[in-house]
Amino acid sequence: MAAFPALLLLFVAVVSGQIQITPREAVRQVGESLDVLCKVNYPISFCRVEIGRESYTIPSNSPAPGDPTYYGRGLQEGECGAHITNIKEAWNGDVYCSVPQQIGSREIKQSMKLIVARPPGNPELIVSPPQNELKEGETIRAICRVPRGRPAANITWHLGDEEILNGLKPPVVSNSSEPGLEDVTQELNKVLTADDDRKQLACRVSHLGLNRPLEARRQLDVQYPPRRADGNSDEQITIFGLKIQEDGRLNVTVRSNPEPTVEWKVSDVTLVPGHPNSHPNENSVWTALHPLRLPQDEVHGSGYYNVTLVLSPVTSEDVERNYFLALSNKHGEKRLMVKLSTLEQPAAQASILRLNVYGMELEAGAIVGIVVGVLILLLAVFLVVFAKATDRWCFAGSPPLDGDSEAPLPPHDDVKGAENPTHDHEYIGNGNTKKPDTPV
Structure with missing residues (x-):
């Protein structure tokens, strides 16, 4: 029985020796401040704080200048806290607070982790x-x-x-x-x-x-092989808007890295940049230009080139020919067939159709949506008017548009063709009169 009081005393000491610390971890830069608070559930007679290799006994009154100052509601409330100012890099590590046990003369302590930030080196x-x-x-x-x-x-x-x-x-x-x-x-x-x-x-x-x-x-x-700038895999391109007897430029925009090697073939003639070639009938000159790299910007990414064949001038025979363009670099090649037309570029192939309405620019999709919406609205109005005029659907049984809305219905006996006047009700729907079967 003598052991029981000793065990009870030990249990009370353990329970009363628990310290709550806030925060458990903090990250601060050199020169910043930190508030640490330790709390027990009984009054304490002193409060000790260890920061780095330094130990401070902090009273709740007039602390020494430069030391951490007391933080909390008072020792009588069981609070041992420190307001730490001007954090030093050497303080990186654990911060401890120590208070006396409720029973006995020993001290108990608790710790939190203080991380003093240090910027990293260059990545x-x-x-x-x-x-x-x-x-x-x-x-x-x-x-x-x-x-x-x-x-x-x-x-x-x-x-x-x-x-x-x-x-x-x-x-x-x-x-x-x-x-x-x-x-x-x-x-x-x-x-x-x-x-x-x-x-x-x-x-x-x-x-x-x-x-x-x-x-x-x-x-x-x-790096990648040449291709059409628009990403289209079609191997045929038509160039519109050429005029007979005027200089024409067959301009094709491509994408390639590294720069493509260019070769044009027209009939039996091979054209390479920098070497003008006479037209077979000597009426004009064909000249293949070196690829012109487009500047990289928000519209043009990288690797875009204009590849151009100049016809000086365009003849009627030129319009009937097919022009073959071969592009190649060390990663592959792309072959395109170019056709000419003196017509203007069709609207479907031109830039997106736009309409300006009261200063607002609408694209083709918006225009089609507006037209469809108007048609649906007109159809709805027509159906409502038609149903009202013909006494159909949701307007079945309502007075006609041009009749006296307050005129009473004739008595059943006055309805022409009534086969059974003894019945006092009829079924009316969709303008048709349906009489129930009458036993003979």
Whole structure:
């Protein structure tokens, strides 16, 4: 029985020795402040706080200048807190608070984790395969490594103006070569397209200790075979609006990286840029121009070229011919057949039809929608008028449009053709009179 009071005393001591600490973890920059609060459920006689290698006994009155000041409602409420000002990098680690036990003379303590932010080093971006071997359809492997941060830095990926959200592996955090700091590495795998060519692949780093993000960039040089600029796989192109006896330019916009080699064939004549060729009947001259690279902007991405054949002048025979254009680079070739027309370009093939209404420009789809809506409205009005005039559908049994709406219905005996005047009701619907069967 003597052991029971001792066990009870130990249980009370354990329960009364629990300390609640807030917060459990905090991230701060050098020079910032932090409030830490420890609380027990009984009055305490002192409050001790350990920060880094320094220990402070904090009274609830007149603290020494420069020391952490007391934070809380008072020792009598069981609160031991510290308002820490001007955080130092050396304070990174655990912060302890100590209070006396409710029973006994020993101290009990609790800790929270203080992370003093330290900005990371410059990021490193590694892309494979090498820059001069990137091809459309292949997968690149890009690795971004950010060294020596506390806590580990955050990484986001961008291609041009767009953020990359797919193809990312989870970031891997590891201990840095410098104690107390962390490195973070993330890998990106992406299938290349022609639209990725000449765009900047960026690994962007953000961190609490940075005033602005850090970046590592790599411009992608994605190579691909020639193709039509509009992405159409059709091998025939018609050029409209040429005029007989005037100079004509057969202009075809293509896309290619690297620059395509150009060769035109007309009848039995082969035309290459820089070498004018006489027309077979010597009435005009055909000249193939070197591909003209279009500037890269929001409309034109990269790798767009104008490929042009000049006819000086256009003859009636020229309009009847077929012109064959061969484009090639080291990744493949594309062959197109070009036809000529003196007609204006059809509306279906011209730029999108537009209509200006009171200063608003409407495209073809909007115009068609408005026309269809008006037709549906007119049809609905016609059906309502028709139903009202003929006493049909939802207007069945209503007075006619031009009749006296208050005239009473004739008695049943006055209805012509009534076969059974003894019945006092009839069934009327859709303008037809239906009488129930009468037993004989």
